[in-house]
Amino acid sequence: MFKNIKDSQITISELMLPSHSNFSGKIHGGYILNLMDQIAFACASKHSRHYCVTASVNKVDFLNPIDVGELVTLKASVNYTGRTSMVIGVRVESENIQTGEKKHCNSSYFTMVAKDENGNNVPVPGIILNSKESIRRFSRSITRQEHAKNRSNDFNSSEFQIKDYLHLIENKNAKIEFDENH
Template sequence: MNNYKTVSESQTTMTELMIPAYSNFGGKIHGGIILSLMDKAAYACAAKHAETYCVTASIDTVDFRASVEVGEIISLLASVNYVGNSSLVVGIKVLAENVKNHQVKHTNSSYFTMVALDEQTHAPIQVPGLVLENAVQIQRFITAMHRKELNRYYREEGERLKSVFKSQDVLDTLKKERCIIKTS
């Protein structure tokens, strides 16, 4: 299996203590800090798989499930879920542990699409294929394929609506929503 890698070859875990400087005005860890750490974990995982520099192309839905407290230790679990030609989808799961009572909670999940770039030309380059070794890995790969298809549909639908947004059918759908249309 030339130029293929297993999921486990690039799986990455990053761990960091949440310090007071990371907190927001509400005393919880700022969501931007969590996002930045998730991006670092996605990069580390993607770069290990691609064996080259990678950039973040998109972040698909960041779910904030629970707040993170100062003093907790977070672990960011990153895994390549899907590979295309030059892109990789890295799933990130964030767990926070209270070191005093050993309670662990799932705080965040997201999917980062990363693109591998040639370090000289900065052009996208092909990444190794992915060896799927169990049902969970197969399910994650297929789910990522479907998410990619849905995102393409949403982009195309958004473009289509730009050209028809003034039609009565489209405007009628807004009558049930909490908005007022004021156009010239």
């Protein structure tokens, strides 16, 4: 079974309140992450028609701060479907409601897994790729997964060779005090 991406896309907007701010008066990143996780869950659950759990979050870069009083809009869309998992792309934008100025605050990718009532993984419907953008996003998800797998293998503790990575550390803000015999 295959479903159209647009059928499970979700957009939510929320006014940022003082209770959402950190000590510097900007909206707390943890609060935004919570909203992102909620919309990813809603999008994945809507697509799969099952309860979903977050398996991983890929790359959360906060590009622009969000101020109290701004309207934050989150958009979620299924970018990739595997057998039981989905990659949900989440975009966060803020808008100054007085000036109308909009800022892209971050984009991230949530891997969500569909579960049955007993907590077992269940197959999810595939997605219909009907635009250049949807094919780009699907392909990008595959590439991101392959890079993550390679990164994990390169730094596997039993395979890791210090000598292969010392050049990376040389001009960084770190000092090595390590006795290889211990």
